[in-house]
Amino acid sequence: MENREKLKNKKRIIVKVGTSSLIHPKTGQLNLFRLEKLVRVLTDLHNGGKDVILVSSGAIGVGFKALGLKERPDSLPMKQACSAVGQGQLMMIYQKLFAEYNQGSAQILITKETMLNDKRRFNARNTFNQLLSLGIIPIVNENDTVSTEEIEFGDNDTLSAVVTAVVEGDLLILLTDIDGLYTDDPHKNKRARLISEVPVITEEVENMAKGAVTKVGTGGMATKIAAANIVTDCGADMVIANSRDFNDLNRIVDGKDIGTLFLAHKREHFDFRKYLTECPYLNS
Numbered sequence: 001m002e003n004r005e006k007l008k009n010k011k012r013i014i015v016k017v018g019t020s021s022l023i024h025p026k027t028g029q030l031n032l033f034r035l036e037k038l039v040r041v042l043t044d045l046h047n048g049g050k051d052v053i054l055v056s057s058g059a060i061g062v063g064f065k066a067l068g069l070k071e072r073p074d075s076l077p078m079k080q081a082c083s084a085v086g087q088g089q090l091m092m093i094y095q096k097l098f099a100e101y102n103q104g105s106a107q108i109l110i111t112k113e114t115m116l117n118d119k120r121r122f123n124a125r126n127t128f129n130q131l132l133s134l135g136i137i138p139i140v141n142e143n144d145t146v147s148t149e150e151i152e153f154g155d156n157d158t159l160s161a162v163v164t165a166v167v168e169g170d171l172l173i174l175l176t177d178i179d180g181l182y183t184d185d186p187h188k189n190k191r192a193r194l195i196s197e198v199p200v201i202t203e204e205v206e207n208m209a210k211g212a213v214t215k216v217g218t219g220g221m222a223t224k225i226a227a228a229n230i231v232t233d234c235g236a237d238m239v240i241a242n243s244r245d246f247n248d249l250n251r252i253v254d255g256k257d258i259g260t261l262f263l264a265h266k267r268e269h270f271d272f273r274k275y276l277t278e279c280p281y282l283n284s
Helices: 002-009 032-047 059-066 076-100 112-116 118-133 148-152 155-164 203-211 221-233 247-255 270-277
Strands: 010-015 053-057 105-109 138-143 171-176 237-242 259-262
Touching: 002 112, 002 237, 002 247, 002 259, 010 032, 010 155, 032 076, 032 138, 032 247, 053 112, 053 118, 053 155, 053 270, 059 076, 059 221, 076 105, 076 112, 105 118, 105 155, 112 118, 112 270, 118 138, 138 155, 155 171, 155 221, 155 270, 171 221, 203 221, 221 237, 221 259, 221 270
Parallel strands: 010 053, 010 171, 053 138, 105 138, 171 237
Antiparallel strands: 237 259
């Protein structure tokens, strides 16, 4: 529990929330009750003295509903069109909800190309730092309307890990539809055991991830382990937790044993660009 206690001292916290955590599963419409709860919890974390960054999926999901489509599209141009419509609507809702708590927010759209280019990445970091110094909560998403890599190969697990590295974050919390990393897929194996702490990501851990997938969204457990490699190597901790109760964000930051904690082990010559270009989970 000593490592959990250390989470209380984390200053810069990045929270990633997936599409499945923000919508009604039967209709695909935004779950405004949960969205409002997320905004309230993040604002409270900020009020407690934390730097908070939100990485939010949902633009394509909001867009295809707004366009009157019955199902999520498969073609790339239609996905990009849905994103163009949905991103603006989603951001409008976020800003309205944050404003109700007198909390400023700002939109940052990122592409993989931005993160691979030294100058653009430097400029992005400066933007994050300036916004955080002004007390603003940045809301980040992949720029789906121009970036084919994210829609075809990537997901916001990877994006949130890269953001954590760029802003020199202390803790990344991935909220998903599973309680954490299990020894096997808990949907198929009742004996699967939740792993509370991962000191080092070994081949055994990566093999567990291949069998324990999440039910909804683009990112399975394997991409979350790939994200954990980036985060822990850059010197930050990471937690995978269930999004069913957004109050767990407060509990995690308060040192409670929730989800799976991946411990930081900063590498001297860390370069996340190698992960983006070489990791098999992100480029296949």
